[in-house]
Amino acid sequence: MSTSSLVPERHVAVVGGGLVGILSVLYFAKRGWRVSLFELREDLRIQENKRNISHKSINLALSVRGLSALKNTTLGLDEKVLESVIPMKGRMIHAGEGKLKSQPYGVFGECIYSVEREMLLELLLNTAATFTNVKMHFQHQLKRCNFDIGKLEFENKETGKQVEYLADLIIGADGAFSTVRTQLMRAVRMDYSQEYISHAYCELTIPPKINDKGDDDFAMDPNHLHIWPMRSFMMIALPNRNKSFTCTLFMPFENFNAIKTEDDLMEFFKKYFPDSIPLIGEERLKEEYFRNPKGSLVSIKCKPYHYRDRVIIIGDAAHSMVPFYGQGMNCGFQDVEVLNGIFEEYNISAVRSDDKLTFALEEYTRRRHPDVTSICDLAMYNYIEMRSSVVDPWYLLRRRVEGTLYRLFPRYVIPLYTMVSFSTMRYSEAMQRWKRQGFWLTMMGMSLLPIGTVAFIWIGYHQFKRVYPHYINFNLYYNRIM
Amino acid sequence: MSTSSLVPERHVAVVGGGLVGILSVLYFAKRGWRVSLFELREDLRIQENKRNISHKSINLALSVRGLSALKNTTLGLDEKVLESVIPMKGRMIHAGEGKLKSQPYGVFGECIYSVEREMLLELLLNTAATFTNVKMHFQHQLKRCNFDIGKLEFENKETGKQVEYLADLIIGADGAFSTVRTQLMRAVRMDYSQEYISHAYCELTIPPKINDKGDDDFAMDPNHLHIWPMRSFMMIALPNRNKSFTCTLFMPFENFNAIKTEDDLMEFFKKYFPDSIPLIGEERLKEEYFRNPKGSLVSIKCKPYHYRDRVIIIGDAAHSMVPFYGQGMNCGFQDVEVLNGIFEEYNISAVRSDDKLTFALEEYTRRRHPDVTSICDLAMYNYIEMRSSVVDPWYLLRRRVEGTLYRLFPRYVIPLYTMVSFSTMRYSEAMQRWKRQGFWLTMMGMSLLPIGTVAFIWIGYHQFKRVYPHYINFNLYYNRIM
Numbered sequence: 001m002s003t004s005s006l007v008p009e010r011h012v013a014v015v016g017g018g019l020v021g022i023l024s025v026l027y028f029a030k031r032g033w034r035v036s037l038f039e040l041r042e043d044l045r046i047q048e049n050k051r052n053i054s055h056k057s058i059n060l061a062l063s064v065r066g067l068s069a070l071k072n073t074t075l076g077l078d079e080k081v082l083e084s085v086i087p088m089k090g091r092m093i094h095a096g097e098g099k100l101k102s103q104p105y106g107v108f109g110e111c112i113y114s115v116e117r118e119m120l121l122e123l124l125l126n127t128a129a130t131f132t133n134v135k136m137h138f139q140h141q142l143k144r145c146n147f148d149i150g151k152l153e154f155e156n157k158e159t160g161k162q163v164e165y166l167a168d169l170i171i172g173a174d175g176a177f178s179t180v181r182t183q184l185m186r187a188v189r190m191d192y193s194q195e196y197i198s199h200a201y202c203e204l205t206i207p208p209k210i211n212d213k214g215d216d217d218f219a220m221d222p223n224h225l226h227i228w229p230m231r232s233f234m235m236i237a238l239p240n241r242n243k244s245f246t247c248t249l250f251m252p253f254e255n256f257n258a259i260k261t262e263d264d265l266m267e268f269f270k271k272y273f274p275d276s277i278p279l280i281g282e283e284r285l286k287e288e289y290f291r292n293p294k295g296s297l298v299s300i301k302c303k304p305y306h307y308r309d310r311v312i313i314i315g316d317a318a319h320s321m322v323p324f325y326g327q328g329m330n331c332g333f334q335d336v337e338v339l340n341g342i343f344e345e346y347n348i349s350a351v352r353s354d355d356k357l358t359f360a361l362e363e364y365t366r367r368r369h370p371d372v373t374s375i376c377d378l379a380m381y382n383y384i385e386m387r388s389s390v391v392d393p394w395y396l397l398r399r400r401v402e403g404t405l406y407r408l409f410p411r412y413v414i415p416l417y418t419m420v421s422f423s424t425m426r427y428s429e430a431m432q433r434w435k436r437q438g439f440w441l442t443m444m445g446m447s448l449l450p451i452g453t454v455a456f457i458w459i460g461y462h463q464f465k466r467v468y469p470h471y472i473n474f475n476l477y478y479n480r481i482m
Numbered sequence: 483m484s485t486s487s488l489v490p491e492r493h494v495a496v497v498g499g500g501l502v503g504i505l506s507v508l509y510f511a512k513r514g515w516r517v518s519l520f521e522l523r524e525d526l527r528i529q530e531n532k533r534n535i536s537h538k539s540i541n542l543a544l545s546v547r548g549l550s551a552l553k554n555t556t557l558g559l560d561e562k563v564l565e566s567v568i569p570m571k572g573r574m575i576h577a578g579e580g581k582l583k584s585q586p587y588g589v590f591g592e593c594i595y596s597v598e599r600e601m602l603l604e605l606l607l608n609t610a611a612t613f614t615n616v617k618m619h620f621q622h623q624l625k626r627c628n629f630d631i632g633k634l635e636f637e638n639k640e641t642g643k644q645v646e647y648l649a650d651l652i653i654g655a656d657g658a659f660s661t662v663r664t665q666l667m668r669a670v671r672m673d674y675s676q677e678y679i680s681h682a683y684c685e686l687t688i689p690p691k692i693n694d695k696g697d698d699d700f701a702m703d704p705n706h707l708h709i710w711p712m713r714s715f716m717m718i719a720l721p722n723r724n725k726s727f728t729c730t731l732f733m734p735f736e737n738f739n740a741i742k743t744e745d746d747l748m749e750f751f752k753k754y755f756p757d758s759i760p761l762i763g764e765e766r767l768k769e770e771y772f773r774n775p776k777g778s779l780v781s782i783k784c785k786p787y788h789y790r791d792r793v794i795i796i797g798d799a800a801h802s803m804v805p806f807y808g809q810g811m812n813c814g815f816q817d818v819e820v821l822n823g824i825f826e827e828y829n830i831s832a833v834r835s836d837d838k839l840t841f842a843l844e845e846y847t848r849r850r851h852p853d854v855t856s857i858c859d860l861a862m863y864n865y866i867e868m869r870s871s872v873v874d875p876w877y878l879l880r881r882r883v884e885g886t887l888y889r890l891f892p893r894y895v896i897p898l899y900t901m902v903s904f905s906t907m908r909y910s911e912a913m914q915r916w917k918r919q920g921f922w923l924t925m926m927g928m929s930l931l932p933i934g935t936v937a938f939i940w941i942g943y944h945q946f947k948r949v950y951p952h953y954i955n956f957n958l959y960y961n962r963i964m
Contacts, residue, residue, distance in 0.1 A: 190678075193676075193677075
């Protein structure tokens, strides 16, 4: 139409320049929106800002959902990322006394990937910078919003001045302690819950070892996620590109507090993680353990995620989960992909019009909430699996049976880990299938019990008969005698 | 000791001058603490401020817990309050077609009391004003706290200036959307949940009627809490001292939204609450329904309630419940009484010393949390009871059986309503006993079933024999013939 050039393009303000925020910038930039990104911290790409950026963990586990969302930008991000990751094909269980057991994640050799947060963030930022319709504002702290007129008030931390922006749509991707969510809670009746687990975490490092050629090399198998499962607590380690491993020790706060001196620490490590001491190094262990912060872990759920056609929260702002399924980032990336899919379905355009943006945001809340709730719960469950079940024979039996059935009937039985990490199946469906499978496996096990018992007795009888044939005919003899 | 006069007395800052806040002022004043009260609104006692104070409901249900906490101030508050209340001895069910059914609350004629919020608040404020160690600051809005040094920053709304105070102990009694709680969430790992129910409320008035002598009189029985139970929604009415009733209509937001015109409203009322139309008056109904706000109802739970020896939250700031058990204020008052009891146990004095204040606050969280959680859940449950169960024969049967058993074995069976409203038993214990009683009553019912069946058949047989004796001997005749 002739007037179309006069219709101003829609403006989306993305609050929060973490991984999920910048991915949403890319999706909206591709859709032709005018995009403004607001981030509290400094620009990571300016060299001296690195390492001051955050205390968040260094590496993350990237799996199929995350990769799918990267791929669907059609910017080749998935391929670029895969050049700089380390595949982890399974768990390596440190079972004590130096014993190692590999438990593959996938039945067909599927992998998850250890990826460095900083590398990924820089890639996304650099990609965003290539779009002329994207403007990035760093050191901007959100102070308050007026959602009805779409106004955002920031403090520019560099100049100390208050600045205001107007936006048609506001994306809150500002993390677990989201300001956008707090503002949203004033506008809608939001159901909200936050629950801290009693466990804290502390990061440690296994440095590279020097190999025969005098080069840096990994001190353990780099293609596994290493776990030291201790039932009520655990340590894990993920490989980094510089051949080091980042270890994370998860245990109750009171256990951390009980370690007061270097002697306490060494006694604790000698008792529970003796094979890790030479890998980390005693001096480094003592230094890092007492220096590094003990972080807490929170699970946050809320509903709804939107307000009219104006605001939507995604990523950790909408669902903060404990890190035990490695799905925090993957779920956040999928949020963006799902939102984009719904925008496609509802035909939401970049030019202002009377389209169905309100309905699209409503649909996002409706569709995404059961999935997000499921993965939050599964993440909580997986902590028990990682620190305890992995050494439990029943768990290993179910794993094996499910794996075999998956090979035979891939349409009917899929192991939970495969559904969550190696598919883009809705989390809520994965949860339901997993429960259903558990029920049928139990039923199967129980129906096998009498057959097994009969078989056991039958084999036992024939074995017995073979060895002591005269005993079997005892009654016969006895009857004859009588 | 000679130095005792040099030891400064402890200073407690109570944030929030609602009913619970001021009751805590009185308890601390009695304990000899220096008390400062900070309230956002103006002083209610200044005549022109009345009625501008808040949009909260006009009348409340006071029961034994609230009275106990008032009494234990030893200031004679309970007696003063009881002079100005209206006893409600039961529910009056408006069952349709003008039918009324009274359901007594207590087995022995116990009552709850309809009390006016404003009267109660004024009484508490006036009592607080008689203490020389109490200072009250109105129009003070809390901005932020530094709990570690006990600093509170307020904006004085009258002067517009920022003011700071220091306190040894901070009591957050600032309601469901508490600022103290928000600040506390930054200091401790707080588990927190808020859940909105899908129902809203709207207040209406039944004015006094003119009696034969030409005086104002109640339009319905004043000694009942009136209920119009409609299964999925309801209206209730509580009496006021001026002979009016305050009605509250509770129903889903979408039902409120569906009533768009005066005709819609009248059609709705004629269908569901026909007997209330002449009582409210058609004109008043139309005016009030469309003028009065439709309030939302939220249930808030959190834990812990304290931080070290510095802060504690009580009342709605710690637990906001839906209003269906009439326990919001009663529970808040009991909070103060329980806190005072623990201060007694731990021997917490008004002079600074190395006493066990931290342990006392810890103990408060530990002891009070299961009780508060129970009453929040019971309040949610009671909505179903009020709007639906009160006309359900099975509910009425259980009520009757429990009432009878309570008369016979008062130590073993106590109806839930009696435990909650007519005792100071811990809410968590009431909840447990109620569940246990339900289990045993069901078991008893089930064990009576075969006995009942046998009795039924036996009676039936003898009745039959009496009426048709020849039929019974049919077999006999038949055998003889053969």
